Amino acid sequence: MSEPVLEIRNLRIAFPTLRGSLEVVRGLDLTLGRERLGIVGESGSGKSLTGRAIMGLVPPPGRVSVDRMSFMGEDISRLAPADFVRLRGRRISMVLQDPKFSLNPVMKVGRQIEETYHLHVGGGRRQAYARTLEVLAAVKIRDPEAVYHLYPHQLSGGMGQRVMIAMMLIPEPQLLIADEPTSALDVTIQLQVLAILEDLVRERGMSLIFISHDLGLVASFCDRVLIMYAGKVVESCLASELDRVQHPYARGLLSSVPRLGDDRPELPTLERDAEWAQ
Amino acid sequence: MVLNGGRGGGHHRLLVSGVAYELLRFAAMLALTLLGLIFITFLIGRVVPIDPVLAVVGDRASAETYARVREELGIDLPIHQQFWLYLGKVVQGDFGTSVITSQTVLHDLRQYFPATLELATAATLIGVLAGVPMGVIAATHRGRWIDHVTRIVGLVGYSMPVFWMGMVGLLVLYSWLDLVSGPGRLDIAYDGLVEPVTGLLTVDSALSGDWDVFRNALSHLVLPAGLLGYLTLAYISRMTRSFMLGQLNQEYILTARAKGVPERRVVWRHALGNIMVPLITVIALSYASLLEGAVLTETVFAWPGLGLYITRSLFNADMNAVLGGTLLIGAIFVCLNVFCDMLYRLLDPRART
Structure with missing residues (x-):
């Protein structure tokens, strides 16, 4: 592997508050090759914001500073908002958590997928339509022509998330950031959607950043895992070696995962140590 | 399924x-x-x-x-x-005879209502065409100077009494600068030159190609319509701003940005498309209240509209005229409501089921 797909050095994201600036991500380093990287952490650990920072989508008044952020060798740390648009969707894309809220309620889903295609690939109406049906079929939608004309509120959660994936993958980006893509779905549907995501990522040789709070899911789905706590990466390891992590927070997390066949009267709770947040 | x-x-x-x-x-x-x-x-x-x-x-x-x-x-x-x-x-369309005009009420309404319709429509057009973009821009530039400017413009709009602004407007623009025409709908010299078709003088004169009359009617219309339009704008821009702010931090907006939609399209297509239902409600309500006749404005500008007609009838205990006018306003309200309902269904798929 020659050049990393994404390289981040010392990413910091801060929000101004009444009592001074609050740093939510505090010096994050990340190197991503052609792989599936999981980022795990609890709510507020800064994992979602990290994903947004890569796309230049940290909501105001958040402030991002980074020593180095490069994507496929191109420095994107000082990119103007207008230039980020060029990158978004076309080369880096993002799947959000809940299709109930992340699809435009007043646009037919087919049109929403087509919009992405038009923006990045161009081509005529007919071509875009044909391609949209193809990509709907690729995410295992059984009747693409009917689904094309539906509105988001007419879809089930699983279908919505597949539409979302189709919409984000149609211009064939090189990096996909999936921010809790299955947390809003039923467990059985989760696995279907993950399988589709896995197939597509593998087929197209895409890199994936998979943000989740579900350790088990990340361990089985990703090649490598970062564990974040209070805005920092506290542990980085191969997914297969997750059992052998050192950091007490990561250990604590692992030991709180319930296992079938365990003979434990009570799940241990995580004892936090103020030192972890230093 | x-x-x-x-x-x-x-x-x-x-x-x-x-x-x-x-x-x-x-x-x-x-x-x-x-x-x-x-x-x-x-x-x-x-x-x-x-x-x-x-x-x-x-x-x-x-x-x-x-x-x-x-x-x-x-x-x-x-x-x-x-x-x-x-x-x-x-x-059968018989509302009786008006005591003060000794015409049938229907005949009167046909005379007075178009004046109100013309004024209200012009004002609403101004309010919507300027107010909606202002509200959108204020929302996307929240907290910046342009937001403050629209806030102040809006505040002035609904805190100044309309009759006062009307009189100042007449004094400055008509009396001093002579940029617009004074009270009434037309100069007397132009009265009765155009065959009434719709009763809207600007439309009728344009239809018959009588551009002198058109210019005169327009120069009479511009001040009262601008004034009421300003009030409408003040209201609509504030409402649009708050509707837009509600939409702009929704997830689907993040989705649109993440898939590379240019910011202008995110705002004007994705977000604006989602506030149509409340926005139309607000516009329709303000239009309906203008159609009732803006009594103060009509008085200041001697505009022979519905508000003036009904008020005068009330003062003279002309019950046939009052009832006819009230019925007309009620009918307008109902029709506007039905029209809005249809628009909702057209614009928001969630309202169709």
Whole structure:
């Protein structure tokens, strides 16, 4: 592997508050090759914001500073908002958590997928339509022509998330950031959607950043895992070696995962140590 | 399962019968509402402590005249019979005769309502065309100077009394600068030159190609319409701003940005497309209230509109005219509501089911 797909050095994201600036991500380093990287952490650990920072989508008044952020060798740390648009969707894309809220309620889903295609690939109406049906079929939608004309509120959660994936993958980006893509779905549907995501990522040789709070899911789905706590990466390891992590927070997390066949009267709770947040 | 409804011919048949059903429902609703409206206005007209006979015959009429008119008006009859009589006439478009103009009320309304319609429509156009973009821009530039400017413009808009702004406007723009024409709808020299078709002077003169009249009517219209338009704008821009702020931090907006939609399209297509229902409601309400006749504005500008007509009729106990005018306003409200309902269905797929 020659050049990393994404390289981040010392990413910091801060929000101004009444009592001074609050740093939510505090010096994050990340190197991503052609792989599936999981980022795990609890709510507020800064994992979602990290994903947004890569796309230049940290909501105001958040402030991002980074020593180095490069994507496929191109420095994107000082990119103007207008230039980020060029990158978004076309080369880096993002799947959000809940299709109930992340699809435009007043646009037919087919049109929403087509919009992405038009923006990045161009081509005529007919071509875009044909391609949209193809990509709907690729995410295992059984009747693409009917689904094309539906509105988001007419879809089930699983279908919505597949539409979302189709919409984000149609211009064939090189990096996909999936921010809790299955947390809003039923467990059985989760696995279907993950399988589709896995197939597509593998087929197209895409890199994936998979943000989740579900350790088990990340361990089985990703090649490598970062564990974040209070805005920092506290542990980085191969997914297969997750059992052998050192950091007490990561250990604590692992030991709180319930296992079938365990003979434990009570799940241990995580004892936090103020030192972890230093 | 939703998918079953979305396939081939069945889908279309469903849609067509759906439309017919909707139209029927709307027609029924319209008829019922109007009937109720007639009933209530009729009752109000009978309950108010105004002697309709006296209003017709005057203070000095003899007892015989009084009795004769009383019989003619049908006041002796029991109230339900009176109502049926009134209803029967209204259905035929007969609202009775106005005491003060001694014309039929229908004739009067045909004269006065177009003036109000013209003013209200022009004002609403100004308010929407300027107010919606202002609100959108204020929302996207929240907290920056342009947001503050629109806030102040809006604040001035609804804190200044309209009659005061009207008089200042007339003083400065008409009296001093002579940029616009004064009170009324037309200069006397142009009166009656154009055959009334719609009753809207600007439209009629444009239709007949009478551009002198058109220019004159426009220069009369521009100040009152601009003034009411400014009030409308103040309201609509504030509402648009708050609707937009509600949408701009929704997830689907993040999605649109993440898939590379340019910011302008994110705002004007994705976000604006989602505030259509509340926005239309606000616009329709403000339009309806303008159609009632802006009494103060009409007074300041001697604009012969509905507000002026109804107010004057009220002061003169001209009950036929008051009832006719009230009925017209009610009918406008109902029709606007029905129209909005249809628009909602058109613009928001969630309202269709």
